[in-house]
Amino acid sequence: WIGVLFSLGRRGIWSSPRRLASAVETTQPIPLPSQARVVICGGGIVGTSVAYHLAKLGWTEIVLLEQGRLGAGTTRLCAGIVSVAKPISIECKMADYSNSLYEHLEEETGVKTGYVKTGSLCLAQNQDRFLSLKRLASRLNVMGIPCNVIKPKEVSKLHPLVNIHDLVGALHLPGDAVVSPPDVNHALATAAAGHGVQIHERTTVNHVMMEKGHVTAVETDRGAIECEYFVNCAGQWAYELGQASETKVSVPLHGCEHFYLLSKPLPEPLQPSTPVVMDMDGRIYVRAWQGGVLSGGFEKNPKPIFTEGRNQLEIQTMQEDWDHFEPMLSALLRRMPELEVCEIQQLVNCPESFTPDMRCLMGETPGVHGYFVLAGMNASGLAFAGGAGKYLAEWMTYGYPTANVWPLDIKRFGNLQSSRTFLRHRVMEVMPLLYNLKVPRWDFQTGRQLRTSPLYDRLDTQGARWMEKHGFERAKYFIPAGKDLLSLDASKTFYKPDWFDIVGAEVKCCKEAVCVIDMSSFTKFELTSTDDQALALLQHLCANDLDVPVGHIVHTGMLNERGGYENDCSVVRVKKNSFFIISPTDQQVHCWSWLKKHMPDDPQLHLEDVSWKYTALNLIGPRAMDVLGELSYVSMTPEHFPSLFCKEMSVGYANGIRVMSMTHTGEPGFMLYIPIEYALHVYNEVMSVGQKYGIRNAGYYALRSLRIEKFFAFWGQDLDPFTTPLECGREFRVKFDTDIDFLGRASLLHQRQEGVSRRFIMLVLEDHDTELDLWPWWGEPIYRNGELCGTTTSSAYSYTLERHVCLGFVSPPSLDGSPAAVTPDFINRGDYEVDIAGQRYPAKAKLYPFSSLFAQQRRRKDEMELSNFQGK
16 A cells, blocks of 8 residues: 555545546646635645544535645555554544544445454563553553453464563553555545535645634635634644744644565465554564565654755655664564565655654644644554544534543643754654653653753752753752762652652651742733723633632632633732732643633733743741741731732842742642742742751652642643533532622533532552552542442652552443432442552542541551650
8 A cells, every 4th residue: 555646636626425536637726715614734644534524513615735645645654553552541542433433434435444453462571561551451441442461472372473582461452453544544535525525636735814813814826715714734744834824833743754664475474464563662563564564663763854844745755774774673573583584575764743742733723713733643643533633623613622632732832842953852752752661750851941940050959850841840859968869860660769758758848847849830920900801801711709809819710611620720819900820830821822712802901921920939838937937027827927818028138029828739838929030039048047947948749749648639630621620529619609600600500400420539548568569640440349430630659648649530330321420428438449550459538638547647656656755
């Protein structure tokens, strides 16, 4: 299939299945329509999937434009593997749907797709890889996707060529398949055209025209098409196409060369149904191909391409580079020694596009209504195209997809990730990572120190170890003097990490003395108006009541019409008509877009992103009030400074510091929002005065432990657009007792009447050895009375309880296909277990924080210390 091209002549149009099938040359180009509802740019498998799914949802006036010939880009050179072995659940869902779609496309369209259900084998050469496969198997079981963890001997039975001498195990996915990508592309185009989609080849999109933040038309080399929606599915060209709009659209992706070889048939031809092999430790994949094999991989030293700008019109096979491919060829021959006698037909070199975090780009772009993107498939375009096209079509139709796609939402990035230098360097790291072993809490090494706090150098010299969030450097923990820095940086494991005691000491200091955490990365907005427009907007968008006295802080969700969280934030009423909004770091683009989307066109209403204007210091601990009291000469006790209150005051010599009595952890303390020019002074003063109170720096790992043991849910981990306040115990943060018609109110009232079908709970692991057992991290299945009932969303070790705490959602079994309501009895009377890589650990479930357990733990420690003292 590698040489198959579906040519319909110069500037042809595919307007019907019959015409698609015949592929007749047209001498005269069919005129473009002057207007359409939606224009899709890109005739590869992603673009045709979007067109197909939009048409299936009833859309009309759809035009798909392809600058060359349909499917003549990366799709033509795709390896044809459809596997559900993906790093995150939403990607597994997309691949599973794609598999099902491709299996039935031939029946729907009459176009052969080359679909063969081969199954696949993910091999493990070491125990860590085997553990990662077991964790993946647990996740797939939750989704109902068949998979089996097997021994090396079983691998030999499934694949005759695999050398098993160095394997410790494998994961068998019987439902995985292979297809002919150009034929699938052809079938999707056939089906789309059968539903009225107009497909024009040889038509180049020059730029997208906009007016007042809305898409209005698409200008091509054959004239303009007025439209309401535009979808950028341009693959390798998506970045340049985004830059060609009147308002530039950031589509952060970059191309790399990708190699695979094709062999001639083996002496004993390999059967088409032979399982695909993914040897990630060897960095290769292998599938049967015309009696021989197709084998490629993801090398450690990738070759980025097209950094300078737009590449070739139609992607041709690029130059062979056998020296570059040699490590993967060696790995192939080690895994399948019998291939040494095999004759090689061709080494294919084709471009693939990669994104900064190895996840595709999907959704409506911020700031431009009607401009959607689906691109950056990271060498999984075939596996994702069906599911991603479905979700994007739903998004355009209903305003949201039917699954939580936040990990793929293009709004997780901002313009700061659109630098070509950044993208070139990052994709050189990303491509090898596709097959690298990724243990929990690993960090990218490229594109770092892009956004930093004014305190970065000061904290770095004190032993800070850094992580990156939305381009911002944040301290994970601080290495005490004398510790081996290199061994800690190299500590990567599914078990107890080497930073365990360091974070424990930071948590202890937060509880007993005072710690400082630099939280400058948090997103910060100021919403102001001349009259009550700002209040009116927030009352409409926020579930909690914002009509509070000046100086009060309100924790609230910004909900969608379904009652789900689009944002979880703290809002301070700093003046009568001025509000300070604090949101999670990765909400900077998404929250801004959500606010702007709902803001009326009123010159008296002003929204400003002030994230860069303030350094934020979190002072956590019982002695925080003493430190601030000395620095401000103001009493900071709860009587004079009540909880959830904000005062603008002096700290040291600096004026205008916004001091807030909250910590995001449940512990006592304060947040200081400091104008950046005062940041270093205030930090130095705090550290200096705090010495007598045992002050120390702390990082986000300590913050995570504190917030999870206090049952605090975080957006993006525990909360998402499909989670409502009633499902996570936050009904008290909803203004049901007012007549304000806030967004999501009707849905929440209905849910309150019907009851919730799932509930956020806290689980404390029992009979779990922190030293020896695998740790829970996130995404582990939860069982109740032996039956699957949910998954964890976040977890951490509680240094107070001296046990692991998991947060997650559980649901009762459905009744006659309808979801059943969760009751307190259902939560409290079940026997719970958490599945960690196939092994189940008993857990105690609670709907509220374990405050009583904290007290018991302290009493037990006091009694032990007393008995030890008496014994001495």
